[in-house]
Amino acid sequence: MAMTSALSTGSHSRNRFRFSDEENGDCYQHNGDQAFSVAGSVADDDFEGQKAFDSNAEKRKEKRSLMSNNQGEEDYLLAEGRQPLWRKVPIASSLINPYRIVILMRVVILVFFFHLRITTPVHDALALWIISVVCEIWLALSWIVDQLPKWFPITRESSLERLSIRFEREGEPNLLASVDVFVTTADPLKEPPILTANTVLSVLSVDYPVEKVSCYVSDDSASMLLFDTLSETAEFARIWVPFCKKYNIEPRAPEFYFFQKLDYLKDKVHPTFVKDRRAMKREYEEFKVKINVLVAKAQKKPEEGWVMQDGNPWPGNNVDDHPGMIQVCLGSAGALDKEGKELPRLVYVSREKRTGYQHHRKAGAMNALVRVSAVLSNAPFALNLDCDQYINNSKVLREAMCFLMDPQVGKKFCYVQFPRRFDGIDRNDRYANHNTVFFDINMKCLDGIQGPVYVGTGCVFNRQALYGYEPPSDKRPKMKRCCWPSCCSCCSGDSQCTSDVEESDKELEDFDEGEESSFMPLKNLEKRFGQSPVFITSALMEDGGLPKGTNTRLQIKEAIHVISCDYEEKTEWGKEIGWLYGSVTEDILTGFNMHCKGWKSVYCMPKKAAFKGSAPINLSDRLHQVLKWASGSTQIFFSGYCPLWYGYSGKLKCLQRLAYTNSVVYPFTSIPLLIYCTIPAVCLLTGKFIIPTLSNLASIWLMALFISIILTCVLELRWSGVSIQDWWRNEQFWVIGGVSAHLFAVFQGLLKVAGVDTNFTVRAKSANDTAFGQLHLFKWTAVLIPPTSLVILNMVGIVAGISDAINNGYESWGPFFGKLFFSLWVIVHLYPFLKGLMGRQNRTPTIVVLWSILLAIIFSTIWVRIDIFLPKQRGPVLKQCGINC
DSSP: OHHHHHHOEEEEEEHHHHHHHHHHHHHHHHHHHHHHHOOOOHHHHHHHHHHHHHHHHHHHHHHHHHHHHHHHHHHHHHHHHHSSEEEEEEEEEHHHHHHHHHHHHHHHHHHHHHHHHHSSOOOOOOOOOHHHHHHHHHHHHHHHHHHHHSSSSEEEEEEEHHHHHHHTTTTTTOOOOOOOEEEESSSSTTHHHHHHHHHHHHHHHHOGGGGGGEEEEEEOOOHHHHHHHHHHHHHHHHHHHHHHHHHSSSSHHHHHHTTTTTTTTTTOOTHHHHHHHHHHHHHHHHHHHHHHHHHHHHHHTOOOOBOTSSSSBOOOOOSTOOEEEEEEEETTTTOOOSOBBBBEEEEEOOOBBBBTSSOHHHHHHHHHHHHHHHHHHHHSSEEEEEEEESSTTTTHHHHHHHHHHTTGGGGGEEEEOOEEEEOOTTTTTTTTOOHHHIIIIHHHHHHHTTOOOOSSSEEEEHHHHHHOOOOOSSSSOEEEEEEETTTHHHSOHHHHHHHHHHHHHHHHHHHHHHHHOOOOOOOHHHHHHHHHHHHHHHTTTTTOOOOOOHHHHHHHHHHHHSTTTTTTTTTTBBBBBBOSSSSSOOHHHHHHHHTTOOEEEOOOSSSOSSSSEOOSHHHHHHHHHHHHHHHHHHHHHHHHSOOTSSSSSSSSOOHHHHHHHHHGGGGGGGGHHHHHHHHEEEEEEHHHSSSSSOHHHHHHHHHHHHHHHHHHHHHHHHHHOOOHHHHHHHHHHHHHHHHTHHHHHHHHHHHHTTTOOOOOOOOOSSOOSSOOOTTTOOOOOOHHHHHHHHHHOOOOOOOHHHHHHHHHHGHHHHHHHHHHHHHHOOOOOTHHHHHHHBBTTOOOOOOHHHHHHHHHHHHHHHHHOOTSOOOOOSSOOOOOOOOOO
């Protein structure tokens, strides 16, 4: 205490001295001479006085500078708050223009090439020639339809700092919009509950105001396993969420955070981090054991059905016939974390199911979540995630808000789509699971037209677009003098400008009020949205939120009502509102309907992947996934929503329509592709060829075509940044999927038109993404028959062709190499399929060698008509001259 008192006194004396010095500089010089320089000369006195005077002048200058800096900082923040929250970044003209030129050149070359092909028939193989030309024209048109929407690629950059400056000002209420998050699951035995728990935990710990986040989990199997899993997850979230936010953990899904092969100490400076991390990892391992116990118990259902802890039977014991269930796991009174802070809302939802009603799979579950969330929280925006798609970037909601909350054009965006990224893919990505070409090329190009297609997950929606509304009209009153919010800088406080802005704001309010007053009568609203006054009220609230004085008990009762199985009857749900019905790929259908209404979408690619999830890594599961997508496309093609004839209201751009057309007709390309992959083997086996003897002009056009193909690929990789390996894997799997899953999808579509329904089963998802244990798992299905037949047929053709060329002499080698090139093209593209069919990682199996030798021996014996080891006889060839030569 004595030391403190002495220091305080000394500080006080020094302050008094400085005060007197500021009053009179001469006094300071004189006192300074007496106090500090008793033995000093006059020159020393003047020097010390001038030195003190300069020091005080510098302090006064620093003070003024500090005040100026504070004012400058405020001006900077004000200016930054007025700046756009995002910007378009077009591809450099030096990269994109050569690409466009080569595309045009390739189209011209194709025209001359097909003119040459049609005018030079192969008379000795007329049937093969006709079939090959038809297939080539079909494949060329397919390429053109796929290529034209790639004309305007762009990227976008968002500014999270400006978003925070504009909507999260210090000392003011947080103005960021609320977000409802939808997580869907269909079968917890095929979709491991630990994956769903990690997805939910990543949502609850997202970097966003907790009071503005609500997570709804849809359980379409009414499983007590998932219900208990969410209860355990809610308890674990009380310690996991504060841990993530205290140490800024990334990613915030514990399964993937604790087992990632990265330096977890990077940028961590808190002294207790290591200790807390070890404790948290132990807590998570205990949490996993609890989930494993629940899974083990769920493997065998008791004869009397499941019983809850209170002794009552579980309402969902009958999966196909049960009442609707809603449980608020977090978000009610007392739902705080271990530090006493509020947690986001977590709600379990299982919609009612009864026999005799159509439930529409995932689309029906999503629509149920839309209605439940509208009654309970009614956020203006909604993020939908698959149960295995966790948040990898905790700022993802802020990224989306940069677009959806943009004051200029945000209300015209129906959704913000993020690319899908995956964990657990083998290093070589054998089956193109990353789908890099689609997400890093096609989607960027669509973003330059009217926006990317909706891919089913990782998408933040504008709720107004889900309700079937059209985007706001472009008709807005014009400012008379300048454009808000930059008028202060350009008008310098002109009162005329202020009155103009106020008048314009009034006009805007009148416009919006007129727009709201144009809503249809209550009966029409009930026919559109269903008979729920609470939901209809929420649907008319453009900015979301709940009416004041809402009763929680009545909310739950109304939420149960809107998920009843007969609620959607005689309404527009699934037709014009929410996720549309009629296809297993409800994502394409829903996004297409929004674009037809004039909405625009956004493709957001943050540097750190927004979401990550699991993907099927073995051949059979991958092909069945592709089969589901292709089947959905054929269903859309045969429905009333086909882009070829639906939505001609003038609001869907031509190139966007072309892209959607390509997304529904691509499975039909499997027919010419399968035939074209068979032709090389037929040519080798029959000795005929689809191309006649080439003239010099024909050789030039054929060479020009190959060069244009190569240049197109090289320049596309150049502007997109996609690696050659990713591009090649995509090409290979295009052929593999085209001759297998796409072909079966076409037949399934035709069967459905004929009245034969085909069921889609949920893909089993693996929680183990480190050992690639399922990469070599082989499951034989009928989808594998066509590509297997192609591989064997082309291998047999090559053996027969070599034998025939050796037998017929030197002149037959020229045509043989042409046939061999096309046959090898087929085999090389199907190589990943062949490796997945019979191979092991980094090792060629013995069975491949045995099959190859066996096939070579058998077909050599069949096709070699003369012993090739004997010398040829000279003289006339009896086969050509005959007996009368």
